[in-house]
Amino acid sequence: MRALRLLKWKSDPELVEVPDPVPGPGQVVVRVGGAGACHSDLHLMRDFEDGLLPWGPPFTLGHENAGWVHALGTGVTGLEEGQPVAVYGPWGCGRCVRCRIGMENYCDDPGSAPAPMGGGGLGLDGGMAELMLVPDARSLLPLPDGLEPATAAPLSDAGLTPYHAVRRSWPKLPPGSTAVVIGAGGLGHVAVQILKATTAARVIAVDLRREALDLAVRSGADLAVVSGEDTVAAVREATGGLGADVVLDFVGNDATLAAAVGCARVLGDVTIVGIGGGSLPVSFFSVPYEVSLQTTYWGTRPEFAEVLDLAARGLIRPDVTEFPLDRAQEAYRLMEAGELTGRAVVVPGR
Numbered sequence: 032m033r034a035l036r037l038l039k040w041k042s043d044p045e046l047v048e049v050p051d052p053v054p055g056p057g058q059v060v061v062r063v064g065g066a067g068a069c070h071s072d073l074h075l076m077r078d079f080e081d082g083l084l085p086w087g088p089p090f091t092l093g094h095e096n097a098g099w100v101h102a103l104g105t106g107v108t109g110l111e112e113g114q115p116v117a118v119y120g121p122w123g124c125g126r127c128v129r130c131r132i133g134m135e136n137y138c139d140d141p142g143s144a145p146a147p148m149g150g151g152g153l154g155l156d157g158g159m160a161e162l163m164l165v166p167d168a169r170s171l172l173p174l175p176d177g178l179e180p181a182t183a184a185p186l187s188d189a190g191l192t193p194y195h196a197v198r199r200s201w202p203k204l205p206p207g208s209t210a211v212v213i214g215a216g217g218l219g220h221v222a223v224q225i226l227k228a229t230t231a232a233r234v235i236a237v238d239l240r241r242e243a244l245d246l247a248v249r250s251g252a253d254l255a256v257v258s259g260e261d262t263v264a265a266v267r268e269a270t271g272g273l274g275a276d277v278v279l280d281f282v283g284n285d286a287t288l289a290a291a292v293g294c295a296r297v298l299g300d301v302t303i304v305g306i307g308g309g310s311l312p313v314s315f316f317s318v319p320y321e322v323s324l325q326t327t328y329w330g331t332r333p334e335f336a337e338v339l340d341l342a343a344r345g346l347i348r349p350d351v352t353e354f355p356l357d358r359a360q361e362a363y364r365l366m367e368a369g370e371l372t373g374r375a376v377v378v379p380g381r
């Protein structure tokens with residue numbers, strides 16, 4: 032079969048021929064119906080090198096995936112060939128307490144996981160191929176009625192990651208509160224939808240690009256702000272000078288991190304999701320009193336079930352542009368050039 036593989040760090044991925052995967056005991060091979068192109072893949076192609084991660088190339092890209100059960104390994108029960116499924120992406124050790132409660136994104140023993148702090152498309156072969164090996168059947172969630180794999184695929188990262196970030200801040204988002212989403216791309220536009228679907232907060236979207244802001248507004252944002260030197264002033268003005276209760280930064284460079292803290296209200300949450308390589312000086316007087324600063328990594332399996340439910344009921348709907356596998360490189364080129372809005376999803380069967 033064909034697969035889009037990252038063959039070495041600091042290179043573009045290549046479409047190459049590889050053997051079809053065969054499921055071992057407890058494993059499942061999925062026929063891929065959609066594999067989302069995440070900006071993290073661009074970081075893998077451009078920013079990473081030997082020694083930074085416990086795993087590395089070569090592997091097949093694509094860490095947000097959905098499809099149909101293709102072949103079951105011995106001992107797998109509760110799934111049928113042809114059944115539509117979404118792949119929960121973080122693959123932990125499966126045995127620690129956190130993995131047992133479905134929090135594999137924060138596995139206590141990542142050294143015993145199939146790829147430490149990685150998964151399919153992150154050290155192991157992912158979904159940018161006709162077939163994908165899923166090492167443990169527990170990573171598959173049946174797709175609810177009404178969800179097709181190509182539209183469900185981005186939910187497993189562009190949906191789940193912002194959902195986790197928003198959900199942990201729910202107590203700070205009562206009616207009358209404001210949330211700011213910096214970077215209204217693949218993750219950010221879904222973050223806006225999740226905020227509108229699950230809270231009564233007013234949502235302000237911040238992006239450099241007009242098309243991204245337009246999508247944010249179509250996704251429910253109450254206000255769109257062009258990112259730049261005036262971002263903080265615009266958010267402060269829109270919040271009566273108080274600042275935003277929750278700021279989610281889906282970029283994470285020096286400028287956006289500074290803006291995120293500048294926008295935050297006393298007692299607020301600032302959550303760093305984007306891995307743009309920035310850093311933020313923190314001291315007693317440099318951030319508003321009692322602001323909580325955190326990074327988040329992906330989300331839990333129970334949260335993924337909640338995301339699928341939101342999507343199946345039409346409460347969130349990622350904006351998807353489909354690409355056949357032989358045009359996957361083009362999707363990344365467009366993303367890098369800032370010419371994509373929403374999420375690009377590679378559909379290998381096209």
Ligand code: NAD
Nearest residue numbers: 070071214215216217218238239243258305306327328329
């Ligand atoms: P994307 O390319 O689809 O979207 C990024 C958006 O940010 C674009 O709309 C772009 O115009 C905008 N942007 C860039 N610079 C900006 C600035 N200075 N101010 C405001 N907006 C700006 O990317 P994505 O796939 O949504 O991923 C976003 C980030 O999240 C990436 O860094 C990615 O690696 C990271 N990520 C983190 C996790 C996690 O678990 N923490 C999971 C997935 C992705």
Ligand code: ZN
Nearest residue numbers: 069070071188
């Ligand atoms: Zn990702």
Ligand code: ZN
Nearest residue numbers: 124127130138
């Ligand atoms: Zn574990």
